[in-house]
């Protein structure tokens with residue numbers, strides 16, 4: 001795999017990304033909790049369904065457009081929130097937000113981003129959501145909400161699957177939580193990746209840009225990480241979530257719903273969307289893949305809120321299967337990160353283009369000209 005022009009699939013982008021980044025960081029992107037069984041299941045479940053193609057229908061034009069939380073989207077995909085993007089490529093979150101805007105899809109900024117709410121808003125006029133962790137420090141949550149309002153973010157997603165950090169053993173082995181060891185391991189990898197290292201050394205220092213004023217060391221990403229990890233609040237409950245929703249007052253999604261029962265509670269609390277997600281297999285090993293929950297959740301909640309799924313989506317066909325079973329859209333995490341690592345904004349655009357062309361092709365091949373017409377009749381469980 002020489003460059004982006006030779007990447008025809010997300011798997012190709014992943015190969016290129018792996019070559020471009022120190023192993024410690026690639027592991028951080030790629031790794032999951034414990035035995036990584038959930039990561040494997042996240043992929044496997046898509047192959048447990050096949051299509052029921054229809055023929056002799058006019059599929060000369062395909063309409064992939066949809067509406068996500070009231071905002072028009074050119075395809076049923078959004079970029080999931082991911083931490084620390086400038087670590088992986090100097091263009092970081094801005095590159096992802098710009099590529100998403102150009103593709104006409106929403107971008108979600110993470111609480112633990114290395115670019116601030118304000119800086120992303122300055123460069124992107126596209127649809128933007130902000131992902132919030134419910135921290136111990138309630139002032140910080142209020143501060144996020146106020147800044148999202150001031151900067152015209154269209155929605156907030158509260159991540160509810162992190163009462164504590166998942167047990168990611170690749171990261172532990174690479175020295176996470178032991179600043180000196182971690183730095184040494186990064187340095188070893190950096191020497192083998194001089195292009196990445198040069199950009200790293202010549203770019204502004206990495207800070208947890210949304211929390212600078214709340215953290216020690218001016219938000220320095222390496223030094224403040226322990227403080228951040230202590231902020232995850234295991235006592236958060238449904239009333240707290242409702243409080244955050246009220247404070248925000250706009251489109252509000254819960255990210256990390258993993259059961260039909262909680263999907264029902266999300267409807268009761270008045271959420272406008274749920275993201276069925278196991279955090280890309282990074283939290284609870286043994287958690288269910290979102291795709292395998294989708295049909296039951298749809299049957300229970302109907303159209304009371306929008307349902308999104310993420311985890312293991314690597315092909316346009318995965319997205320089409322999810323829409324057929326009732327999802328409004330899918331979030332992608334690692335696929336755009338592979339693109340970012342491999343080629344900055346152009347790499348993210350390449351990832352999104354791969355999804356677009358794959359989805360269009362699949363729609364033609366199954367005989368359906370609009371994603372609004374997809375239904376469970378287009379798929380069959382093996």
Ligand SMILES: Cc1cc2nc3c(=O)[nH]c(=O)nc-3n(C[C@H](O)[C@H](O)[C@H](O)COP(=O)(O)O)c2cc1C
Pocket residue numbers: 028029030042080081082083110111112131159255277278279280281282310311312313331332333334335
């Ligand atoms: C490197 C990395 C960092 C992530 N950081 C966050 C985060 O800060 N907040 C969040 O809600 N989810 C985070 N996630 C989870 C993603 O939002 C998403 O749920 C997951 O990546 C979807 O699975 P996929 O990577 O297989 O597409 C992260 C995922 C990865 C791979």
